[in-house]
Amino acid sequence: MNIGEASSASGVSAKMIRYYEEIGLIRPMGRSGNNYRVYGEEEVHILRFIKRARNLGFSLEETETLLKLWQDKSRESAAVKEVATAHIGDLERRIAEMQGMLKTLKHLAHCCGGDNRPNCPILDDLAGDGTPVPAARKKMRQTA
Amino acid sequence: MNIGEASSASGVSAKMIRYYEEIGLIRPMGRSGNNYRVYGEEEVHILRFIKRARNLGFSLEETETLLKLWQDKSRESAAVKEVATAHIGDLERRIAEMQGMLKTLKHLAHCCGGDNRPNCPILDDLAGDGTPVPAARKKMRQTA
């Protein structure tokens, strides 16, 4: 199997497959006489593993750790869970951060006329013009 | 005011201030005799605007647009709202994506013993071993 085939079989672009090899995430592939990389089912399986890990948001470094654990038949599942748990915490932190932005933005957008007049609470907020926008007298118990 | 002072007054690092100047986000600053950049209240205000926009997750490109709108006294607030709304959509998409990952990961982590045995549903899932993990017989009506 050439790289193109391995690519479509795994969902990882040829570019990325070469890159993963370069950074040592996957072993350098054997080459056929024409210097083309040669892949087998085994390698495609590994690539799919990587793809799936990336889809779940794991960094390449975390993916490498998981890959090693996967291939280590005497691993302790605790080690795997630890990586996953750390990533979960990371995602939660990032989601919370974005939700904070979202909340503020939605409020600002809600307060903005969005018409042909220049007056705009969004810009006022960005400019730090005193009050962080009049108020939100809804049932939001937000203070920050 | 030198760059260090402008930096602490605005919360934007000196490094970034120079960078913003380089990419044309802010006008090149005047220099004093010693070739040091000189800042005034006006500039600090602009830097704070940028800082705030960045804190709300706007890209530098979006920030530039907002900055121009801010300085354009004859803007239409609709233009500002449009930028904000697009960004809101963006955040919502990204949050949804991460929440998808989170859901899957939490489920997998929940199913993983996290002990000293090698058996691990997290790795099984990444490896794509058939069933995407036994099941979740909870009240989740998730199918994807």
Add this chain to the structure above:
DNA sequence: TGTGGAGCTTCCCATCATGGGAAGGTCAAG
């Protein structure tokens, strides 16, 4: 007056994961 340290300047490099594209070799079908 000299000196040390803090602060400024520019310039280059690294990050993280990915894509684009050029220049050139290879292979298979027509």
Add this chain to the structure above:
DNA sequence: CTTGACCTTCCCATGATGGGAAGCTCCACA
């Protein structure tokens, strides 16, 4: 034999930020 689809390596770009070196300036203190 040509054409086009592959493959190879190599370099560059992204976005926003930080690190650090080499060399300048400035101020305060002895």
